[in-house]
Amino acid sequence: MDKNKLKQALIELEKHHITEAEVKYEEFLTGNLLQKNDVVDDDDQSHHRQSIEISDQLEEQAHVHAEHLETINKISFESTDVVKPGAVVNVNGRCMIVAVSKSHFNIDGRDFIGISVQAPIYQSLKGKKAGDTFTFNGNTFTIEAVN
DSSP states (O other), rough: HHHHHHHHHHHHHHHHHHHHHHHHHHHHHHHHHOOSOOOHHHHHHHHHHHHHHHHHHHHHHHHHHHHHHHHHHHOOOOOSSSSTTTTTEEEEEEEESSSSSSEEEETTTEEEEOOOOHHHHHHHHHTTTTTTTEEEEEEEEEEEOOO
């Protein structure tokens, strides 16, 4: 497995998510901001406050993905036999990349999920090697491979 290709794919996913979040933010602002010359009643004020909360949430999404991008760029994705940031871990036929939280994504026909070092499952995996077992949510698993 080409882990540099995996890193680049994660970087591209985060860049895509940043762009997507920024576009949604801009589109939302365009349609929801009050204009100075608008007549404003209490209902408009209420909607405006709700709009600000939503715009803040949309802006936060872009910041989260920017932080993910920074984290990915700092991680070494060199081959390893121990579960640590940058490792690809196979458990029960699933491939997890230790980097940032990321739902299912596919590279070259292979499915991955991303987990961060803050993920509860990472605490169970940290420092383990292929063949080691760990318990998570009351279930015992065996690590099939670490790369």
